[in-house]
Amino acid sequence: MFGGNSGNNSSSKSSTSTSVGVDTLIGRQTEILGDVRFTGGLHVDGKIKGKVIASADKAAALSVSEHGSIEGDVRVPNVVLNGTVTGDVHASQKIALSAKARITGNVFYRIIEMESGSKVNGQLVHDDGTGASENFSGGTAAKAEGGSDPQSDELSEARRVKGIVNG
Incomplete structure (x- = not known):
């Protein structure tokens, strides 16, 4: 992610992460007050007070160093x-x-x-691409507000545990 395109390097490890x-x-x-819209790769060592939004490009990436901070919603693939954040x-x-x-x-992923050591003070909400997000409190995000179905809750718990194990 960091360091750009170095050409053909056969000694580099293969990774599942997107290389941008x-x-x-x-x-x-640097401190930016206002929304930031970008394409490609954005690395933040400073502060942003506003939304950070990437283009529709699925390869767009945001990296925030240990010194960086964002106060606002982030929408980046x-x-x-x-x-x-x-x-x-x-x-x-x-x-x-x-x-x-x-x-x-909340983290939608x-x-x-x-x-x-990483910390999230909010909900982790899984999005499998079908539009039916599941959160770690059980069931779909919409269902979390409604009634409870024991069979569905067991299935959601199984998916939650699988998500933790598989990362």
Whole structure:
């Protein structure tokens, strides 16, 4: 993700993460007040007070260093977080939370990877691409507000455990 396109490197490890170079860098001493819309790769070492939104490109990626912070909602297909986000995070493809990652808000994800020490103060809501999001409190997000079906709750619990094990 970080470091750009280095050409054909046969010695590099294969990975399931999307490899996108950094097109935009927000430095440690920079504070942006307002929404940020971008394409490609965005790396944040500074502060953003506003929404961070990627284009419709499924390869767009956001990385936030341990010094970086965002106060606002994030809508980016691929997120690598080691800093803080205060707001909801919508990662339509994958989110990776490093050890120092802190989120105060809900996380909507398709694939999640969490290192020991990362913290989320909100709900984790799985989106399998069908539009029926499931959260870790059981059932679909819409059903979480309604009545409870024991068989459906058991299935949701099984999916939750599978999601934790498989990452």
